[in-house]
Amino acid sequence: MSGKIVKHPRVRALTALLAAGIAVAACATPTPYQPATGSGAYRTGFSDQQIESDRFQVRFAGNSLTARDTVERYLLFRAAELTLQNGFDNFTLVTRDTETRTTTTVDRSWGAGPWGGWRPYWRWYRPRFGWRAWDPWFDDPFMNDFDVRTINQYEATAEIIVGRGPKPDNVRAFNAREVVERLGPTIEYPKTRR
Secondary structure, eight states, X not given: OOSOOOXXXXXXXXXXXXXXXXXHHHHOOOOOSOBOBSOGGGOBXXXXXXXXXXXXXXXXXXXXXXXXXXXXXXXXXXXXXXXXXXXXXXXXXXXXEEXXXXXXXXXXXXXXXXXXXXXXXXXXXXTTTEEEEEOTTSOOTTTOOEEEEEEEEEEEEEEEEEESSSOOSOTTEEEHHHHHHHHGGGOXXXXXXX
């Protein structure tokens, strides 16, 4: 041999599969602080709408990896940022709510598999117990291999009234600059692509 490395098709396929797995794993991160993208159940990020000259509705939706407290913190940060962007100094929360969207999935090891809708079925005889059967259509927790997962996604919504000057004497009022200063270091922005 002349010292060349011979790449077999299996090695190339395994390398491609590994690269794809790493790429997918890199995408599996909590929702960063960014404008909303996607639609419906897949809409994540912040959005806002001006209702009156001094009233806004603000939303932040996270993906299934974003914790509830992160979604609520990003909502407050967006409210403060929006207040400052519009030339105001403080905001008061008129309403605030966090919705939870829960999805339960069952992952079965057999899936449809190469058999399509057909699945294997076995019967066997044991002298003490008689005829026994295994059928993947029925969930027997001792025989079937399946995983039940509950996935939560959170979306926080608030209606705010913005104002100028010192913060009102109200427990629902916030100094926008102070909120940005204190929460700013905890905010995760999208990674920049190289």
